[in-house]
Amino acid sequence: MTDNRQRTIIKVFRKFSNSLGPDALELVEGILAEYEIQDENIEATLEALVKEYNKQDDATMKVSVDVLQRVYESLRDQGDTSALEREFLDPDSHLYFIDAHNMPLWHWSQERGTFEKHAASLTSSGSPETRVLAIRNRLNIIKQCVLRNEHFAPSTLPSRDRARLVTLKSTKQMLGRAGERFLLLGMLAHNKEGKLCLEDADGSVPLDLSTLDEPGDGIFTEGCFALVEGEYSEDGNLEVIAMGQPPCETRETARSIYAHIDFLGKGSTSIMEDAKYSVRIKEELSGINFFFLSDVWLDDGRTIPAVQKIFDNCVENNFIPKLMVLCGNFTSKPIAHGSARALQVYQESFDALADLVASYPLITRGTHFVFVPGPLDITVNAVLPRKSLLASFTARLKAKIPCVHFATNPCRIKFFNQEIVVYREDLMSRMLRNTVALKPDVRGDVLKRFLVQSILDQGHLNPFTINIQPTLADYDHALRLYPLPTSLILADRYDRYKMTYTGCHVFNPGSLIGKSVVFSTYTPAEMNSEECILELEGERVE
Secondary structure (H helix, E strand, C coil), rough: CCHHHHHHHHHHHHHCCCCHHHHHHHHHHHHHHCCCCCHHHHHHHCCCCCCHHHCCCCCCCEEEEEHHHHHHHHHHHCCCHHHHHCCCCCCHEEEEEEEHCCCCCCEEEEECCEEECCCCCCCCCHHHHHHHHHHHHHHHHHHHHHCCCCCCCCCCCCCCHHHHHCCCHHHHHHCCCCCEEEEEEEEEEEECCCCEEEECCCEEEEHHHHHHHCCCCCCCCCCCCCEEEEECCCCCCEEEEEEECCCCCHHHHHHHHHCCCCCCCCCCHHHHHHHHHHHHHHHHHHHCCCCEEECCCCCCCCCHHHHHHHHHHHHHCCCCEEEEEECCCCCCCCCCCCCCHHHHHHHHHHHHHHHHHHCCHHHHHEEEEEEHHHHHHECCCEEECCCCEEEHHHHHHHHHHCEEEECCECCEEECCCEEEEECCHHHHHHHCCEEEECCCCCCCHHHHHHHHHHHHHCEECCCCCCCCCCCCCCHHHHEECCCCCCCCCECCCCCCCEECCCCCCEEECCCEEEEEEEEEEEEECCEEEEEEEECCCCCCCC
């Protein structure tokens, strides 16, 4: 077999963090030769093979010939109708709601090069060690994605492509090497003197941004991880010439490597099962829709009529959603500490909503209602991830709605092969308040794209330092976005938008009450959202 074909084989397996010994390489060459795979189809064929290999429980980073042979024979023998295909698709039995505090914690192991499950119980208090570990997990997860990127992953065989590859360095490798150029991956933070630095696992280096023309796409905040290229100066600073977000890894790539890991705690499914579910959802469940409402200000006299209008339209058009997610804030203004009257109004508002929902039996019987608290709502804790609404305010909702779920912020919804993350936070304003680098004159749709890109590239909903937005260290993993979800709802008071980035559909439904009644519908069959606008009868909502 030609050297070019061997290089292609090694390149594809290395892309998924696998290495091949002589026996495994010979087996793969034999498979390609047996089926006379043409050169233009080799990469697609090999990717299918390595993806199936990595989902095996006994798969190792250095490819096992026995496991690879078993995977090949399984693929070759496929053709029987599976039990999955014969099963009736019941959407309710495949709809799961995962609270942030119930997700299992998986640490990244540098030694094994994979995720390891945390065995000990988690606590809200955490410890200094768990705080450091949470940040290291963020760094290591991003780093392994970067090193797997085609621009950073060198082939084991000599080739002309090696000259164009980029090599990451660490801060400790710069010592005594003034005048040389380095590319670093680390977290942007301010040191005790207030100077912007880049921190990695080995140390930190002050950054001199005066030499930077403009940063790359995205919003760079204190606490986010960045790829920074620059020249190390005699005075110990890194004179920055380029700054960019780390490259984002698609859900398909991450799942092909870690499909055997149950990140959500609801049982892992194979890539093959996910693919079959995806096809069947399009064919059999195309009429299912999810509704997302944000800033449902129950103390505003226009909100209950607005929700009633939505319900009326659903009944009149026989368009009953399977899921309705209501995100806070459920109050338009902060509740004064110790104000009994404000608490009473807060309670009565939820009771009024419960009575309204109960008056629509057609909706109540078939729709799941999910309540996600906002920054102003009353929960046990104000630190991310936030716990659900206090039970004392939701008693009537529980009594009158059969399928009601009081979720954490953020929370996740698993529907067959899809993972939907819901996060209620005024994220745009927080990002802009804490920006350390941003291209000039960025606004409008470009700014919205930069926000989405930054959150997904960071693989985390809270790319800030602890002094800006504290988190519960033991539950920081609930804010991760790795593997990328299928869809992400960034409910924000900022202008509504929708876009798809690296295969992840992201949208902001906007505030329910404004110049009109606005919310978003999401269709799982299409993995796409649509903006819905309604006017109240008799007057335009201001």
